[in-house]
Amino acid sequence: xxxxxxxxxxxxxxxxxxxxxxxxxxxxxxxxxxxxxxxxxxxxxxxxxxxxxxxxxxxxxxxxxxxxxxxxxxxxxxxxxxxxxxxxxxxxxxxxxxxxxxxxxxxxxxxxxxxxxxxxxxxxxxxxxxxxxxxxxxxxxxxxxxxxxxxxxxxxxxxxxxxxxxxxxxxxxxxxxxxxxxxxxxxxxxxxxxxxxxxxxxxxxxxxxxxxxxx
Numbered sequence: 754x755x756x757x758x759x760x761x762x763x764x765x766x767x768x769x770x771x772x773x774x775x776x777x778x779x780x781x782x783x784x785x786x787x788x789x790x791x792x793x794x795x796x797x798x799x800x801x802x803x804x805x806x807x808x809x810x811x812x813x814x815x816x817x818x819x820x821x822x823x824x825x826x827x828x829x830x831x832x833x834x835x836x837x838x839x840x841x842x843x844x845x846x847x848x849x850x851x852x853x854x855x856x857x858x859x860x861x862x863x864x865x866x867x868x869x870x871x872x873x874x875x876x877x878x879x880x881x882x883x884x885x886x887x888x889x890x891x892x893x894x895x896x897x898x899x900x901x902x903x904x905x906x907x908x909x910x911x912x913x914x915x916x917x918x919x920x921x922x923x924x925x926x927x928x929x930x931x932x933x934x935x936x937x938x939x940x941x942x943x944x945x946x947x948x949x950x951x952x953x954x955x956x957x958x959x960x961x962x963x964x965x966x967x968x
Contacts, residue, residue, distance in 0.1 A: 763827035770818050778818065781827065782811050788828075788898065789835050795881060795893055796839040806842060810835045829904045832894060836908055843886075876931065876960055880923075883930050888923035891916055896959040928963045 758766060758780040769777035789810050794803035813834050814821075821830055877897075880889055887909065894905045895916075906916040 764823045764825075767818065767821050767827050768823045771821070771823075778815060781814075785828070785831055786811070789831060792832060792835055792893060792898070793839055795877070796836070796886065796890065797842055798881075802842055806835060806838045809838050813838075826900075826904055826907075828898070828900065829907045832898070832900070832908045833910075836890065876927070876963070879930055879934070880927055880959070883926060884923055888919055888926070891919045892923050892927075892959060895920060896962055899958070924963050931963060 758777055763781060763784065766777040766781050770781065786807060790803055790807040793806040794800065797803055797806065810831060814831060821827070880892060891905055891909060894900045894908055895902065900908070902913050902916055906913045909916060
């Protein structure tokens with residue numbers, strides 16, 4: 754790996770890769786592999802498909818790196834490619850979510866991966882079951898990947914206003930479902946899930962957004 758790659762921005766690495774420095778591209782793969790995999794898994798629900806989509810995403814990015822505009826966001830570009838791969842794969846669709854969430858690629862610290870899997874797992878599971886693909890993808894990009902509304906709109910190929918409407922409707926629908934589940938659990942004297950307890954469990958980014966209806 755080229756010295757100093759670890760401290761460069763994603764876009765600077767892309768510029769180097771465009772000039773033929775493929776060690777810089779390897780660093781981009783290292784940074785985004787787990788993120789793209791998680792997005793793909795949560796879109797398609799199958800470990801094998803998710804791994805193949807992630808691999809295809811980076812192959813496409815490698816072949817088309819000259820087309821990337823370094824003035825834009827590398828994350829947006831890669832997630833746009835990954836989403837197209839998910840759409841293509843859905844045309845050969847299997848039933849969604851017959852798999853449990855598998856272990857993520859071991860390119861990250863195990864404690865970080867564990868925290869990512871545990872924090873907000875319940876609410877994301879409800880979101881995947883409840884929401885149409887577009888709404889789920891908008892929530893995932895905005896709240897799990899922390900993309901801006903503009904970046905989310907670029908990935909989804911929608912206007913910013915449309916994405917705001919999508920997010921509003923998705924959060925409202927999810928909030929109603931969370932409240933319904935909490936009411937059922939209270940009525941059956943079971944512990945309240947999905948962050949509705951008064952215990953000290955920290956809210957996830959999505960849970961806070963659902964509660965506050967924030968963008």
